[in-house]
Amino acid sequence: MAFVGNRLKDFAAARPGDTALKCGAATWTWRCLVDAIGSVEDLVRHATSRGGRVALLLDDPAALLICFLACARTARIAMVLDPGWPDGQRTRVLSAVRPELLIDTRSYSLVRQQAVLENAVSALNEPDPVENDPFYCGFTSGSTGTPKGYLRNHGSWLWSFELSKREFGISDRDRIVLAGQLTHSLHLYGAVCGLACGHEVVLTPRFDPRSLLADLSGGGAAAVLYATPTQLHFLAEAAERLGPVEPVHQVLASGAKWQDRDRERLAEVFPEAHLFEFYGASETSFITISGSAENAPPGSVGRPPAGIDIVIGDPGAPVPSGEAGAIWVKSNLLFSGYLCGNDPQTRWQDGWLTFGDEGYLDGNGFLFLTGRSNRMIVTSGLNVYPEEIEAVLLSHPDVAAAIVIGLEDPVRGQRLEAAVQMGVPTKRAEDVLLRYCRTRLAAGKLPRRILIFENLPLTAGGKPDIQRVTRELSTRRGVE
Structure with a gap:
C-alpha cells in the first residue's frame, strides 16, 4: 500500500552512500537518513498510539523533515508548529490540538543521542498507513487569532506528487532546493515530495540569497527551486550582481502573485530554467498552474491541470465565462477538514470545495483572481x-x-x-x-x-x- 515515504528504504538499499539531504554544512546519505528517521519512528511508536498527534516544534529544518517523515511512515499525524509564534499563541494551539507527544529541539537531541548509544532501532508490529489515513496538520491564519489546523491524508499528497512529476517535468537526477523554512507549506511540500520521489534535497537553515545561489550553482546535478515570489525577487537582485545561474532547470513559485517584471528578471538570472507559477490554498493544494511556455494572459494565475476541476459561482449553476464569483474546486488533492479552528468561508457542496477566494474564468479556461470574500491578506x-x-x-x-x-x-x-x-x-x-x-x-x-x-x-x-x-x-x- 502506498503512503508518503514508503519508498525511502528502497532508495537506501539501492543507493546507500549517495547524498539524500543537505542542510547547511550537514549531509545525510540515504542510509544515514533512513536510520535517523527510524530512530524517531521508534520513539513515536512507543510514545503514541496509531493515528496519534505529534507536535513538532523545531528550528532546525532537517530535524523537522526527519520527524515529519517518521510520523508519516508510522501512521501518526505530524503537527508542524512555527517556533516564531508568540508564547500565548503556541499555548492556545497546543491546548486546541492536544498532542500525545511534543518533539522540540531538546527532546529531538535526546532521541538522536539514544539512537547512537543503542545503535539499533526496534519496531512494533503495526500496520502500514493507508491512503485515507491523516498524516499532516499544518496551520494557517484564523480570523480569531488562533491558527486553523488543516488536515491532510496520505492520498491527497500522493496525488500531488504525481501531478508535480507530470506537470513540472522534474528529472529523476534533479536536486530539489528549498528557499526557506519548512514551516511554510510550500517548502515543506517540496522537501517531502523530493525525498519521497528519491531526489537529493537541499535545505537552507535561513533565507540568504547569496548562500542559496551557491547551493544552486554547486552540487553538479541540475536544480529545481521552490520559492515564494518575494524570495525570488531578492534572489534575482543578488544574482544580477553575480551573473546567471545555469544549473537551475525549474523554478516553482507560489504563495502570492508573481509580478511580471520579477518573472522577466528571473528568466535572465536562470536562462535554462522553466518558470512555473502555481495557485492554490492550504485546503486545496494545486488549483492552477502557469508555465513559462504556456503564454498565459497577463494577470492570470494559469489553468487547472488534468484531474482538477474549477467552477465559478455555484457548482450546480456556474456563471458564464468572464463573470466573477466564488471559486469552487473538485480534485483528489483536497484537505480532510480542520483539526482546530474553522472558517465560515470554507464550505463543501457535493464534493466541491470553496474557501473564500473569488475570480473568473476566461473563454480559454484561464483563471483570474478578483479578490477574497473575506479580508485575508x-x-x-x-x-x-x-x-x-x-x-x-x-x-x-x-x-x-x-x-x-x-x-x-x-x-x-x-x-x-x-x-x-x-x-x-x-x-x-x-x-x-x-x-x-x-x-x-x-x-x-x-x-x-x-x-x-x-x-x-x-x-x-x-x-x-x-x-x-x-x-x-x-x-x-x-x-x-
Whole structure:
C-alpha cells in the first residue's frame, strides 16, 4: 500500500552512500537518513498510539523533515508548529490540538543521542498507513487569532506528487532546493515530495540569497527551486550582481502573485530554467498552474491541470465565462477538514470545495483572481487575517480603533499597514504600538507601518470605513 515515504528504504538499499539531504554544512546519505528517521519512528511508536498527534516544534529544518517523515511512515499525524509564534499563541494551539507527544529541539537531541548509544532501532508490529489515513496538520491564519489546523491524508499528497512529476517535468537526477523554512507549506511540500520521489534535497537553515545561489550553482546535478515570489525577487537582485545561474532547470513559485517584471528578471538570472507559477490554498493544494511556455494572459494565475476541476459561482449553476464569483474546486488533492479552528468561508457542496477566494474564468479556461470574500491578506507568501492584528492593536489600553489592510507591494505581493485612532494621547505612538505588536505577533504579521489618525473614517452604519482608509493610506504612502 502506498503512503508518503514508503519508498525511502528502497532508495537506501539501492543507493546507500549517495547524498539524500543537505542542510547547511550537514549531509545525510540515504542510509544515514533512513536510520535517523527510524530512530524517531521508534520513539513515536512507543510514545503514541496509531493515528496519534505529534507536535513538532523545531528550528532546525532537517530535524523537522526527519520527524515529519517518521510520523508519516508510522501512521501518526505530524503537527508542524512555527517556533516564531508568540508564547500565548503556541499555548492556545497546543491546548486546541492536544498532542500525545511534543518533539522540540531538546527532546529531538535526546532521541538522536539514544539512537547512537543503542545503535539499533526496534519496531512494533503495526500496520502500514493507508491512503485515507491523516498524516499532516499544518496551520494557517484564523480570523480569531488562533491558527486553523488543516488536515491532510496520505492520498491527497500522493496525488500531488504525481501531478508535480507530470506537470513540472522534474528529472529523476534533479536536486530539489528549498528557499526557506519548512514551516511554510510550500517548502515543506517540496522537501517531502523530493525525498519521497528519491531526489537529493537541499535545505537552507535561513533565507540568504547569496548562500542559496551557491547551493544552486554547486552540487553538479541540475536544480529545481521552490520559492515564494518575494524570495525570488531578492534572489534575482543578488544574482544580477553575480551573473546567471545555469544549473537551475525549474523554478516553482507560489504563495502570492508573481509580478511580471520579477518573472522577466528571473528568466535572465536562470536562462535554462522553466518558470512555473502555481495557485492554490492550504485546503486545496494545486488549483492552477502557469508555465513559462504556456503564454498565459497577463494577470492570470494559469489553468487547472488534468484531474482538477474549477467552477465559478455555484457548482450546480456556474456563471458564464468572464463573470466573477466564488471559486469552487473538485480534485483528489483536497484537505480532510480542520483539526482546530474553522472558517465560515470554507464550505463543501457535493464534493466541491470553496474557501473564500473569488475570480473568473476566461473563454480559454484561464483563471483570474478578483479578490477574497473575506479580508485575508497574502504578504510574502503568508496568509494573514487583518482581524488578528487589529485585535492585538485594540488590546493596547491607549487604542480606540484600528484597521489593518494590505496595500499592493511589488516585493511582498501585499504590504501590511495599520491605521489607528488613539483613545489617549501617546508620545511616539507608532513606535510604542510596533513594540507592543512585536511581543504578541509573529514577525510576518507585523505591520510595516502604523499611521495615527485623529478620527478614523466611519461608514453610514458606524463601522470603520475600510475603503476610505485604504485610499488614505495609499495617498499618504505616495507623498512620503
